[in-house]
Amino acid sequence: MAPRAVALFIDLVLIGVVTSIISGVLGTDSHGVVASVISWLYFAVQESSGWMATLGKRTMGLAVQGVDGRQLSFTQASIRWVGRWASSLALGFGYLLALFTDRRQTLHDLIAGSVVVQR
Structure with a gap:
């Protein structure tokens, strides 16, 4: 399995655990909102931090940076997170796009002007 896919799996498991705990405390009606907020903050905060990467x-051994090699801003990382929805809504085509671009960029990478690199 590709490192990016494994990293995403790790991240989604972590987000799922945290979301389940918080939703359990707040009540089941809030699960969708809680999941969205936690996911957004999880990705945007970590990818715009000095780590330039989520835990996954x-x-x-991966990092996310701007196409110019710089650290993503919080806004840029947030745009990348929103772009994931576009990648998913297009029947996964947005993720498959990485197979056909020189820098292995997904649709959400192209939207945000980012690229995932090996550390």
Whole structure:
């Protein structure tokens, strides 16, 4: 399995655990909102931090940076997170796009002007 896919799996498991705990405390009606907020903050905060990677990406030796090689801003990382919805809604085509671009960029990478690199 590709390192990016493994990293995403790790991240989604972590987000799922945290979401389940918080939703359990707040009540089941809030699960969708809680999941969205936690997911957004999880990705945007970590990818715009000095780590430039989520826990999953760090585990797999990956980092996210701007196409210019710089650290993503919080806004840029948030745009990347929103772009994931576009990648998913297009029947997964947005993720498959990485197979056909020189820098292995997904649709959400192209939207945000980011690229995932090996550390």
